[in-house]
Amino acid sequence: MTENYRPTKAVINLTAIKNNLTYFQEKSGDAEVIAVVKADAYGHGVLEVVETVIENGVRMLAVATPDEALFLRKHGIDIELLVLGATPSQFIPIAQKHNITVTAISLDWLSMAAMHVEQELATLKIHLKVDTGMRRIGVQVDEVDEAFGFIADHDFDFKGIFTHFATADEKDSPLFNQQVNAMNTILDKLNNSTVMVHVSNSAAAIMHPNLVCDAVRIGISLYGIAPSPYVGEEMDFNLQPALSLETEMIHVKKLKAGEALSYGATYRAEQDEWIATIPIGYADGMLRGLQGQDVLVKGQRVPIVGRICMDQCMIRLAERLPIGEKVQLIGRQGDQQILIDEWAKKLDTIPYEIPCVLTKRVPRIYLRGAEFSDLSFQKSDKMLR
């Protein structure tokens, strides 16, 4: 293990991930839970997350890029692995060699792949992506017959078919219903029961458990984050946030009334104030837009004051405190909790972005077998399906 001489760290509670996974496994019945671990498991650290989900029954992983898939294979992960995004021609034989399933994103992609498969290697495993309304990647609905025909005429191992919802996290979305209908029409034409069908992301798995099909693709909520405030409010389970972010005060001093601090001298003390400097800044993912955001000190909220620097920022204390005092940036202290959602709101973005932009400089420390006592496991008396 590498040493860290700076107290700033992200603590990842793997038990929380396990508990969130259990919720989706119970809710989805016999369907597979495909753990989506793209982007370094949404910034949580892919190898540790993968180890946890495999120990707890996951049999298939999804990543975004060919490189992410290869990284897992090179680290000895041998379960089913699906690349959700595009793969280039050079990767086709590599996918065959490493048993990596790739996504057929268009008719053009299918022709390209057919030309690059190597006959002496294992048959290329593909999932066909259908664009039912996201308009990102996938064969168009009216191209599906042609895609089925092309796949049947060529040497592919046709393992799965899927689509992706654009608005599953919204209330009463007409587009969502259109996408469901389009997919149903396509599935009526698919008379191959060995092909795995999957449509749901976290939001759809939570809000529309009737759509589970053969598998669900769970990303954000595996990490204990609600896909949107609407889903967070509606859901029948308290997700358990896996990531917390903490540091310690490295310097404490009195700012005299009228004195200013940090770049631009934009913050000025109205009276004598105790100010602590903490070693975290925008190069860690503590973006400048978080100026004014609260942090937790001794179970109380105190604000970040002045501009956030690259490596450090300042907070205003209610009293003088010693160097080394703990500061919770995300997570819980006493009765107070700062969720990733609060940062997202402050930054006018979605929670997905927050853990993804916590940079490599922040070490991830893993809690295994830790009890998750902060939140009750069950949110309400609503029965799980």
Ligand SMILES: *Cc1c(COP(=O)(O)O)cnc(C)c1O
């Ligand atoms: C990222 C991704 C998911 C996971 O979505 P969440 O909202 O994080 O659960 C599922 N499917 C596809 C195609 C994705 O790109």
